[in-house]
Amino acid sequence: MFKTVDKEYLKPSVGIGVIGYAFMGHIHSNAYSKMRYTFPEVSLYPELIAAAGRNEEKVSAFAAEFGFKGYYTDWNELIADPDVEIVDNCSADPNHFASTLEALKQGKHVICEKPLGLDLKECEALVEASQYSGSKHMTCFNYRFIPAARLARDLINAGRIGRIYHIRACYYQSPGYDPAASAEKVWYCRPERVGIMQGIGSHVIDLSRFLVGEIKSVGGLSRTFNTNRRMADGSSIRVKKDELNIATVEFESGAIGTLESSGISVGYRNRNEFEIFGTKGSLKFSLEDLNHLDVCIPEEQSADIAGYTRVSVTEPFHPLQCLYLPRGHNQGWEYGHVHALRHFLDCVANDTTVEPYGATLIDGYRVQKIMDCLFEASETEKRINIRYK
Ligand SMILES: NC(=O)c1ccc[n+]([C@@H]2O[C@H](COP(=O)([O-])OP(=O)(O)OC[C@H]3O[C@@H](n4cnc5c(N)ncnc54)[C@H](O)[C@@H]3O)[C@@H](O)[C@H]2O)c1
Structure with a gap:
């Protein structure tokens, strides 16, 4: 007899928006997808709200494959989406600065792939913006x-x-x-x-x-x-x-x-x-x-x-x-990202510091x-x- 699953055990969730659907977009989205069954003790589970990328055909296929609710072709709209609480910036290096800055300005929690910026000036401006945003932030140094x-x-x-x-x-x-x-x-x-x-x-x-x-x-x-x-x-x-x-x-x-x-x-x-x-x-x-x-x-x-x-x-x-x-039974390379993102979710859920374990x-x-x-x-x-x- 078919019985519906008991969803009582499912923990509160946090909305995730991923910018970029290439290598890192895949790796981070894969990590979020694993979270619910990999760590029963995580205090907040990721809900994949939206992916963003410029190529509609590619970003819509990516969003569908990973089970995002939807997608945007403009990252500004993803950041402005009220259901997106964590902006995960997996876009190309030249796009890190503008989109991470916007996420911080809007008070969103933000994860940015390395390198944080193209140069020191960009990195300094992002650190300054993070001091006013009141949100959690992580540079993705997964090793x-x-x-x-x-x-x-x-x-x-x-x-x-x-x-x-x-x-x-x-x-x-x-x-x-x-x-x-x-x-x-x-x-x-x-x-x-x-x-x-x-x-x-x-x-x-x-x-x-x-x-x-x-x-x-x-x-x-x-x-x-x-x-x-x-x-x-x-x-x-x-x-x-x-x-x-x-x-x-x-x-x-x-x-x-x-x-x-x-x-x-x-x-x-x-x-x-x-x-x-x-x-x-x-x-x-x-x-x-x-x-x-x-x-x-x-x-x-x-x-x-x-x-x-x-x-x-x-x-x-x-x-x-x-x-x-x-x-x-060995873990693979992608688990560095799984653990990094799990750590960030815990920090958001429990209002704990990303450092010293996270960057x-x-x-x-x-x-x-x-x-x-x-x-x-x-x-x-x-x-x-x-x-x-
Ligand atoms: N931590 C790691 O292990 C690791 C490994 C590889 C790459 N990276 C970093 O991750 C980031 C992504 O690298 P990658 O190899 O996945 O892909 P990539 O550097 O080829 O970036 C391409 C992605 O960025 C998106 N993008 C670029 N400009 C955009 C814009 N204006 N708006 C929206 N999306 C835009 C593209 O649509 C595409 O999905 C880079 O910063 C790279 O340095 C980190």
Whole structure:
């Protein structure tokens, strides 16, 4: 006999509007869709109100696929929709500023994909607007929410790695390594895209701050090796976007490190990794094996087996687990976004702060400041002491 489901258990919901329907539009909408069955204890569940994008055919198909109630072809209308309480900005980099600013002006809670703005001026203006909006805000630095990265932070904060001496972190991709690759195939050469530093280096910088603390000075080199690229139609374009960045940084704690980002590292599709060395132990993580954290804490090990232990970060007592995945059953890359958005929903529901686990717009601004200082260091061949506003 067919029986209707008891909806008593369904929790209050919050209205979501997603701007942009490309890669990130899919990933964030997928994350909202998973929320209800992934985390029975979330205090507010997302209700997909509307998606926005300029191409009506594409945005309407996207909205239908993910179960949004409707769609807009103008993001201004999405922000003005009274049912949209959280504006999730997954649009292209050049559109972040205007739409995030408008959402803040209208007092909406706002999530903005990285990079927060195209330049420091945009980031500063967004931080200023956030101070008047009274709403919650997050820059989407999703790697903070990979369980192994969170475990690394928990171990550091519990003092088990000791005082940190050194971090080595990198984000390597390879779309541009071949000088003959056409500009259309190299994402950072496309006009709507930023360079490698803002595109993926921003993640490394944010993650190193999340793990080791604030960065106080930076030196280093930034390079574009392939300054001309041919287009598929045979014409050629001049490329000004950076391809490879190597920063030497000093943290407020006294720790030092190297942070690298590259779009020309042949062999690597998406290698995001860090190693951290402290007075008591060390940690090692690679996104290519994202359910594991390598941990070495000699004083917690017997001498005969001292060295790295590969920890499967999938136990129920580990941070950021999903109740329906038993131990040893791995989470995928998209779960960083699932956990990030779940955290934001909890902050909205309980009026708690997005920091320290989530990155706010202030973090988005600080990461931009560090990136600007690295470019300056490269141009002037000097170390730059960073002064944050
Ligand atoms: N955090 C991550 O893991 C991660 C990964 C990839 C991309 N990103 C960031 O996410 C954002 C989106 O990237 P993407 O790869 O999904 O797509 P993209 O950069 O190709 O952006 C295209 C999307 O933006 C929309 N858009 C552009 N201008 C618009 C406008 N004026 N009004 C409405 N919509 C507009 C397009 O319709 C399309 O849906 C970028 O800022 C990118 O840097 C983040």
